[in-house]
Amino acid sequence: MAETATREFLHNLHDLPQTVKDACFRLGKTPESEREESQATFHNLFLHIHSVRVHVRTLKPTLTFGLGLMATASFIITLITGMLLMVYYKPSTDLAYQSIKDIHFTVSTGRFIRNIHRWSAQLMVLTVLLHMARVFFTASYKKPREFNWLVGLGLLIITLALSFTGYLLPWDQLAYWAITIGSNIANSPREFTDAIGITKFFDPGGFQKRLLLGANYVGQDALIRFYVLHVFVLPLALVTLMGVHFWRIRKDGGLAKPEDPMGGLAEWGGERRTVFQPLATKTYGLMALVKGKRPPVNRGPENTVMSWPHLFWAELSVFMVTVAVTLVLAFYSDAPLKELANAAIPENPAKAPWYFLGIQELVSYSAFTGGLLIPVIVVVGLALIPFLDRRPGGEGTWFGTKSERPIFWQSFFFALAVTVGMLAFTVNYGWLRNWFPNIHQLWIIAINPGSLLVVIFAAWSLFVLKRKDSVRLAAVSLFTCFLVGFTLLTYLATVHRGPNWHFYWWPSQWPVH
Amino acid sequence: MSRLDPPPVNRRSFLSLASLGAFFAAMGTAAAGILRLPNPAVLPGPVRRFKLGPPEQFSAGSETAFAEQGLVLFRDDEGFYAISSTCTHLGCTVARSKEGFACPCHGSRFDSKGSVIGGPAPRPLPWLEVGRAANGDLIVNADNEVPEGTRYRV
Numbered sequence: 001m002a003e004t005a006t007r008e009f010l011h012n013l014h015d016l017p018q019t020v021k022d023a024c025f026r027l028g029k030t031p032e033s034e035r036e037e038s039q040a041t042f043h044n045l046f047l048h049i050h051s052v053r054v055h056v057r058t059l060k061p062t063l064t065f066g067l068g069l070m071a072t073a074s075f076i077i078t079l080i081t082g083m084l085l086m087v088y089y090k091p092s093t094d095l096a097y098q099s100i101k102d103i104h105f106t107v108s109t110g111r112f113i114r115n116i117h118r119w120s121a122q123l124m125v126l127t128v129l130l131h132m133a134r135v136f137f138t139a140s141y142k143k144p145r146e147f148n149w150l151v152g153l154g155l156l157i158i159t160l161a162l163s164f165t166g167y168l169l170p171w172d173q174l175a176y177w178a179i180t181i182g183s184n185i186a187n188s189p190r191e192f193t194d195a196i197g198i199t200k201f202f203d204p205g206g207f208q209k210r211l212l213l214g215a216n217y218v219g220q221d222a223l224i225r226f227y228v229l230h231v232f233v234l235p236l237a238l239v240t241l242m243g244v245h246f247w248r249i250r251k252d253g254g255l256a257k258p259e260d261p262m263g264g265l266a267e268w269g270g271e272r273r274t275v276f277q278p279l280a281t282k283t284y285g286l287m288a289l290v291k292g293k294r295p296p297v298n299r300g301p302e303n304t305v306m307s308w309p310h311l312f313w314a315e316l317s318v319f320m321v322t323v324a325v326t327l328v329l330a331f332y333s334d335a336p337l338k339e340l341a342n343a344a345i346p347e348n349p350a351k352a353p354w355y356f357l358g359i360q361e362l363v364s365y366s367a368f369t370g371g372l373l374i375p376v377i378v379v380v381g382l383a384l385i386p387f388l389d390r391r392p393g394g395e396g397t398w399f400g401t402k403s404e405r406p407i408f409w410q411s412f413f414f415a416l417a418v419t420v421g422m423l424a425f426t427v428n429y430g431w432l433r434n435w436f437p438n439i440h441q442l443w444i445i446a447i448n449p450g451s452l453l454v455v456i457f458a459a460w461s462l463f464v465l466k467r468k469d470s471v472r473l474a475a476v477s478l479f480t481c482f483l484v485g486f487t488l489l490t491y492l493a494t495v496h497r498g499p500n501w502h503f504y505w506w507p508s509q510w511p512v513h
Numbered sequence: 514m515s516r517l518d519p520p521p522v523n524r525r526s527f528l529s530l531a532s533l534g535a536f537f538a539a540m541g542t543a544a545a546g547i548l549r550l551p552n553p554a555v556l557p558g559p560v561r562r563f564k565l566g567p568p569e570q571f572s573a574g575s576e577t578a579f580a581e582q583g584l585v586l587f588r589d590d591e592g593f594y595a596i597s598s599t600c601t602h603l604g605c606t607v608a609r610s611k612e613g614f615a616c617p618c619h620g621s622r623f624d625s626k627g628s629v630i631g632g633p634a635p636r637p638l639p640w641l642e643v644g645r646a647a648n649g650d651l652i653v654n655a656d657n658e659v660p661e662g663t664r665y666r667v
Contacts, residue, residue: 180604181605191635194636216558221553343581344606349617350617363603433634434630434631437631444635500617
C-alpha cells in the first residue's frame, strides 16, 4: 500500500506542471479547431466580454483606428504607473513637491515612470476625444446605441476630471495657479449672481468652490480632496463606467455596421453564398456557429471571423502601439515641474493643460459664460444628439448618408473662417469692457466672443437643417463647428497667448522679466 | 363609470407603491445626509487681519505692496486706503502697471483706484477695511470690503 501511495505521489509530482496548467486554463491547449477557438473565448473571464465571432468590418483598421482601445490601453498604463507613483507621493503641502522631486531625481526609474504617467494621461484625453469624433462621424450612436453614447460622454468627463485633479498634485507653481483658476471657474456663477445681486441668498458658485477646495483658497484641504478624487473616486467611477461601456457594445450588437453590408452574400470557403439569417423563432447556442457538418447547409454565417485569434491579435497590436508611443514620448520628454507653489506670485502666463486651454481662452472673455455656461451647453448638446437624430442610416460608415461629406467640409471652412475672424477681431480690438468701461456685467456675460460663436454655430446648423431637410446633416454641421472651434481656441491659447494673456506670434517674442 | 376614470388601485399594489416610495425617500434622505459631509462647516485658513506697522512709516503719496497679504496700501492727503491685489476674475494676483493694475492670467486691467478698464474681470478690485491696533499699528482686514473712496484718517 505504502509503495503505491509513494508511486502515486511521485507520479503527481512529475505531472505537476501539466496539472497546474490544466487547472488554470480551462481549454488547456492552443485551440486547433473553430470549436476550440470558440471555447477559448467563451470560457475565459477576461475574453468572454468579446463575442466569439466578429464581423470582418469590425477588424478594418480605418473604421475605428483602434481609438477606443488606445484610450483603454493608456488608462491601464496610467493605472499601473499611478500605483507606482503612489508608493512615494505624499499628499501634503509640505511634502508633495519634495516627493515629486524625489521621484524625479532619486527614485530608480521614478522620472521615467512619472513621464509615462503623464504622457499616457495626455494620450488618453486625446484618444477619448478622437474616439468620440469617430463614433459621431460613423453615426455609431444611433439606435440601439444611444445609451452607450451617454456612457461614453460620462467617461469623457471623468477622464477630464482625472487630468484636472492630477494637475494639482505636484504642488508646483503651475499646479497651484491652474487649480486656483479652475476652482474660481467653479465659483464663477457668482459673476452672474453678483450681477443681479442675489449672491447673499443664493450662492451656488461659492458652494461649488468650497466643495472642491474645502476652504476658500487652494491649500492642504484642497490637496487631500484632489488626491482622494484622483487616486480612488474617479478611477473607480471610470472602471465601473468602462465595464458598462464594453458590456453595452456587446449587447448592442458589436460595433455599428450597415444593415447588410454585402447584399445578403458572404465569402465562405472561397465562394459567395447567401448569408445565414437567424430565425426569430429559434434559439441558437450562445457560443456561435462554427464550421462543421451541422446545418445551415450551403449557407455561411454572415461575414464574420473567429475572435480568436483575429480580433485578439488586432487588440494586442493596438496595445503594443500605445505602449510604444508612450514609452518613446516619455523617454524623450520630461513631465514639467516648476518652482514650489507660491501664493504671492502667479505663474505668468498660468496655463492649464492643453485640453483645457480652449476653455481658458473662453474664460478670458467671461468666467461664467466661458467656464460653465458654454461647457454645459456643449455637454448637453452632445448628450442630446442620439435622441434628436433618430432616423436610421449610415451606421458604421464614415460620412455614411447622402451629402454628409460636403456638409462636413462646408461646415469645416465656415467654422474656420468664423472662429479665426472672431478671434482676430477680439485680439485686435478688445471687447465691450474696453469700449464701455462702465457697462453692466450682464451684457458681457450674454454677449462675448464665446457666446457669439455658439450662437453663430447654432444658426448655421439650423440653416443646414432647413436647407438640407435632414437632422443628421444639421448634427454633422454643428459637431464639425464644435470640433473646429475647440481646436482653434486650444491652438490660440497654447501657441499665441503669452504673459498677461496678450497675443504673441511666438513664445520667443514674450517679454523678458 | 366613464372610461376616463382611472383604473381602481387595489390595496396590494397601493401598499407596494407606498413602501417603494418610502424606501426611495429614506435612501434619498440618507444620501443627502451623507453628502453634507464634504461641505466644510468651518472654513480653515489663517485670520486675514494683517498688522502692517506704524502709520508714520508710510509717507503721504506712498504706496506699499504686501505680496504675502495680497494687498496694496496707499496713503494720500485724505488718508490711508488698501486695495486687494487678488483679481476679481479668477483669483490671480495682479501686478502694478502704468494705468493701475494688470492681471497676468487673463489680461484684466484696472485703474489705480481698482476700477475695471479692460478684460474679463466682472468687478472692481475690492477696497479693504483699514483700522488700527491697540498699539497704534495699522491693521487691514482683508475679509471686510469697504466702498470705493473710503479713507482711514490717522
